[in-house]
Amino acid sequence: MNKLLILIIAILSIGTSLQAQLEPGAGNWKTWFISSGKDHRLPPPPAYKNEIGQVLLAQQELDSAGWQQLLYWNAGAPGYRWADMVNKLWMSDTGYNGALANMLVGVGIYDATIAAWDTKYAYNRPRPFTTDKRIKVYVPRPESPSYPCEYSVAAGVAVTVIGNYFPAMRDSVNKMAQQLMAARIAAGVAFPGDTRAGFELGKTIALKEIERTKGFTPATAWDGKMPQGPGVWKGKRPMFPLAGTNKTVVLESSSQFRPAPPPDFAKDMEEMKNYKQTFGTRANAFYWASNNFWFDALNQKIFEHNLHLNPPRAARLYAFTAIGSYDGFVACWDAKYAYWGQRPDQYDTTWRPLIPTPPFPGYPSGHAALSGLMGELYSYFFPADKVYFRKKATDAAESRFQAGIHFRSDNDVALELGRKVAAAIIQRAKRDGVAEASPLAKGGDR
Template sequence: MIRPTLARRAAGAALLIGAALFLPGPADAQPSGTTEPGAGGWRTWVLSSGAQFRLPPPPDAAATRAEMEQLRALAASRDAEARERIGWWDAAAPAYRWNRIAVEEALKAGLTANFGYRHLALLHVALADATVAAWDSKHAHNRPRPGAADPAFGTVVATPPSPSYPDEHAVAGATAAAVLGEIFPQRATAFAKMAEEAGRMRLLAGVAFPSDVEAGAELGRRVAAAVLERGRRDRSDQPWSGSVPVGPGLWNGTNPATPQAATWVPWMLASQDEFRPPPPAAHDSLERAAEMAALRAFQRTPLTNARALFWEAAVGGLRQYEYWNNHLGRLLLEHGQAANPPRAARAYALLNVALSDAGIACWDAKYAYWAIRPFQLDREFRTVFATPNHPSYPAAHACYSMTSALVQSHLFPRDAEALRALGRESGESRVWAGIHYPSDVAAGQEIARRVAARAIERARADGGEQAAP
C-alpha cells in the first residue's frame, strides 16, 4: 500500500546522480532492443496521428532527482500483496490485461456478439491509438527509466525496453477506465480504481517516475474522449423501430435478435450494405428444396453433434467474443508478442474492429432478406439444438468465425492452416446442427473474406508490418 505522503526515505538511499543521467537523449541514442521504436508513427484509428496529443517535455533534472527519492521511499514499502499486484499488471501488455477485464464484464452483463464486439472494438481502438500516442511522446522525449538513471536502484520487474515518459500502463489504464466506464456506467468507479492501481504499481515496481504516470493518465483521458465521441455517433444506442415482415418464405417469430445492429456505423466499411450478398434462394425454389433435402439426409453422428454443440454452447452468441479474444491472447503469448504494448494493442484492435464490422454486414443482410429458417420451412424437421432467434441468411457463425480466422491468419501466418480450419468448422457445424442451409454458410464466409481483406489491407498500410518481428 502506498502511503498518502512520500516523505519517508529509504535508509542509505542518498546517491549523487549526475544531472545528465536524467536528461532526455537523442532519438538515435535508444538501445537496439527498444520495443517498437517506430510505433509512434503507426496509423491511428480516430486520432489524426500519434502526435495529436504529444505531451510537453518531462520534468527537468532537479525534479527528476526529487522523484527518484520518492521511488526509493516507495520501494521500502513493498510488501507481498504489492508484489502480487505488480506481477498481475506486469504479466503482459496493457491491452491484454484490459481485454480480459472487458470480456469478463461483457459476459457478466450477458452481452450478445453484436454488442460484445462493438464495445471491444471501441475499447481496443482507444487502446491502440493511446499506445501509438504514448510511443510518439516516449520517443519525442526519450526519458531514461529510473533504473537507467540510477543503476543501483532495484526494481521488482524487468525494466521495459522503452523510454519512461509517459508510462504505458497509466496511459492504457486511463483510456480503458474512461471507455469501459461509459459502456458499463455502474462499474465506472471500479474501473477508475483499477486504472489508478495499474499506474501505482509501476511506481512501486520502480519502473516509472510519478510524472510518467501522471502524464500518462492525462494522455489516456484525452485519447479516450476522442474515441468516445466517435462511439456516441455509431447509432448503437438506438432502439429498433421496425416490425417483423409477414409473407411466405420469411422468417417468422417475435423479438428478433438485435435487428438494430444492421444500422450501426462500421469502422472500415463504406456503409452497412457494402458487402451485402445477393438475395437467398426463394423458399419455393428448386435450389432451396435441394438444400432442405440435403439437411434431412445428413447423417448426424456423435462427433458432428458434439462439434455442433461446442460451437453453439462454447462459442455461441453470448461467448463469441470470449472465444476469439482468448484465442488471440494465446497466439500473442505463443509468438512472443504478449508483452509488446504496441503490437498487442494493434492486434486486438484489428481483430475486434473486423469482427464488429463483420457483425454489422451480417446483420444488414439478415434483416434485408428475413430468410426463413429450416425448421420453419419444414415443421417436421428436427435440429440438434434450438435455432437462434434471427433470420437464416447469412450464417452469423460463418461471418464471425471466418473473419477472425482470416485476420489472425494474417497476423500469425504459421498458424494460418489451423485457424482457417476452425473458421470452416464453425460454419459447417451450423449445417450439421440443421439450423442453417449450406448457402447461408457460403454467404457468411464471403462476407467474412471481404471484411477480413479490408482489415488486412489496413494492416499492411498502418506501419506495423514493416516493424513486425
Template sequence: MLIAPSPGYGQMTASEFMPFKFELDEPVLPISEEVLRDEIPDITAAQQQMETESLWAVRYWNNAYPVYRWHQLLMQASRNHKGHKNGGRVAILHLAVYDATVEVWEHKQAHFRKAAYHYDQRVKKLGAEPEYSSSLCEWSAAAGAAHQVIGYYFPEQQAMLDSHLIAFKSARLATGLVFPSDIEKGLEIGRNIAQQYIEYAKTDRTDRRWEGQVPQADSLWSGNPSPWDPMKRQWKPLTLEQADQFRPGPPPTDWTADMEELRQFNAAHQSSTIAWKWKSEPVWDLLVERKILEYGLNPLAAAFANAVFHTARFDAIIAAWDGKYHYWGIRPFQYDPSFKPILIDTPNFPGYPAGHTTVAGSIARVLSFLFPGDKALFKTLAKECSESRFEGGVHFRTDNEVGLEVGDQVGRQVIKAFTSKGN
C-alpha cells in the first residue's frame, strides 16, 4: 500500500524514503494472529483505566505527529540542564526518529493489517485511524528513539524521561489502534536505531573544547569566546563534504561604507521590531511545526521534514562558523567604538559571515523543497532575518548577505543528500 507523496517532496513515494544513516540488520517479522488476539485484554484494560482517569492523555500523546511531544521534552531537558548543551542533540534526535520511522514504514508496506479495534468489539476506537497499515507502531518507534537520545544527552533527567515513556505507552495502547506487541516492537526499533546514532554522536566532535588563541590585530574581531564556540567549525558535518565546502571569499578590508549605512539607520531609528523578534523568538522552529500540521503530513513525511530541517540548521552552523573563525571578521561596535547597537549585546564571536542568516538561507531552501507552495513566505522570512541583524546593529550588511548565499548552498547540499540513495 503506497502512501501519497507529501506536498513538496516531488514524486517521492513511501518506498523512496531511504534511511539517512542507519538501519536494522535483520527484517522485522510479522506478529501472528494468535498472539494478537491474546493481547486484546491488555487493550481493554488500558482503555478502562484511561476512561477512569481522563482521556486527555490519549489526545496529548497521539495528536499532532509522533516526535512532536518528544521534541518538546528535549527542549525542556535543555532548559533544565545547567551548563553547556551539546550542539548536536536536536539533529541526532530527529535523524534517529526518521531512520526508525523508515524501518517501521518498510514493514507497513510489506504487511498490511487493520487497526486493533477491528479484532474485537470490546475494543473502542479512541484515536484517529490511519489510512495505512497498523502493523507495528510508528509512534512507539519515535518514542523509543527519542527516549534513548534525550537520555544520552541529559542522563541526570532519566527519571523524568522514564515517567513520560510510561505515560506514552498507556496512552498509545488506549487508542485501540495498536496491540501491545506493536508498541514493544516499535520501541525496540527506535532504541536500536538510537543506539547507532548515539555511537555516531560520540565521534561527531560536538563535545570538544577550544584551546587556541585569538589573533591580535586591530582589523579583526577581538574578545574571549566560550571554549565551545570556536569548535563548531570542527563538528563532523552531516551532509557537507567538509566544513569549508562553501567557505565564502574574504570579507572587505574596508568597512567604511557598511559602517556608514549602520550609523544612518541608527540616527533615524531608536528601535527595531524585527531585530528583537529574530533575537528572542524561535521563528523557524515554530514555522516548521506549523507547516507539518497545516499540511497534515503522515508520520513518515513529518519525520522526514524534521530530519531535513534540523540537518540543514546543523550543517549551516558548521559552514558559518568555519568562515567566522577562518576570517575573524570584526563586529560593528569594534570597528567604531562610538557605535551603540540597538540590540545592545553583540554576540561574543566573529561576525563574518552572519550565523543567523547562514542558518536562514539553509532553512529557507529546505523548507521551499518541503513546502513549495509557501516558497515566497520562506524567502521573505530569510530576508527579514537578514535585515534584522543589520537593524539590530550586530552585523554589517555584507555579513548578512554573504551568510544568506552560503546558507542557500548548504540547503541545496542537504536536499541532495536526503534525496540520493546511499548517504
C-alpha cells in the first residue's frame, strides 16, 4: 500500500512539473531581426543560494513605494507598460523615427523573449519562492524557469530603443527599468542575477535590431517640392512627406498595394454636404478622433484570454501588431504622397469639418487603413470576435467621413489597403511555426 501511495505521489509530481512548463518550445520560435533564440543563449546562471538572502532582504524592506512599483510592473505581460509608453511617444512624434521605434520595441521584445526562453529551458533555474520557504510570492506564480527574468528582458529592449530614438527620455526609462528589476526581486519571482542577465540580454538584442534596421527611414530631407494644379492637396508644412519611402518589414515595398489614383471628388463632396448628422454620428466622429481603440482592444483581449501570463504569446501579439502598424502606416503614406489627394475643406472652401483637418493629404485615410488592417489582424488572432473587430474597422473609417475630413472614397480604398497589408502579415504568422492559441485560427474562413 505504501509503495502504491509513493508511486501515485511520484506520478502526480511529474504531472505537476510538466504542467508548470510554460511554452518550453518557445525558444525555437521563428524570430524577426536575429538569427534565432539559440544563437543568443546566455552562459549558465550563478548559484542561487548566494542570492536567497538578497531576495529576503528586498522583501523585508518593502515599503509603500515599493509595493506601488511591484503592483505597477506586475500588471500585464512583460512588454505591456513599455508598449503603452512607446505607442504614446510615437503618436506625439513629429519625426520619422516614431513609427520605427514603436515597431522595434514590439519586435525587439518578442525576439529577446524567444532568446530568453531558449536560455530558461537550457538551465531550468528554479524561481526564488521555490528555493526557500521564507521567500513569499506576491504576484501570480510564473510557470517558467527563473533565469533570465523575462520582465527585465523587455525592459532592456525598451530602454535601449526608447533611449536611442527619444534621447531626452533616456535617464527616465533607465530609472524605470531599475525600479522594475527591484520589483521582480521583491515579488519573490526573480533573483538579482536573473534581472541583471535579462536586462543585458534585452539591451544586446535591441542594439542588434537597431543596427539591423538602419536605413529603414529617409536619410535625406524632403526637397519641399509639391505638385501644382487642381485637385491636389495644398498646405505649408505637410507631415511625413517621405514616410512612404521607409523600408517595410513584411511587405515587399511600400507601394506593393498602392491603390489606383483618386477620383474626381465632385460626387463625394455632394454626398458629404447632404449628409444628415445625428448625435450618434457626431459621437462616433469624436470617439475615433480622440481614442486609441486598437491598442486598448489588444490589451483587453490579452487579459481576457489570460495571455498576459504567457510572455512568449503576448510578445508575439505585440510584435505582429507593431509590425502591422508600421507597414500599414508606410503603405498608406506612400499612397498619400503619390497622389496628394485633396481634403474636403480644400475642394470646397466653404466646407467646415467637425474636427480640425490633419496636415497631410487625404487619399487614402490613415485611420481607415490602419483600422482595416487591425480589424483583420485581430480577427485572425481572436477569431471569435471577428464580427466585432470588422465592425469596429468600418466604424473607424466612417468616423472620418462623419467628421468631415475625409471623402468616402478615401475611406473605402484605405480599408481595402489595410486588409491587403493584414493578409500579407497573417501569411507570415502562419509560417512562423507557432500553433495559434485559438483552435479557430487554424485556417478557413474567419
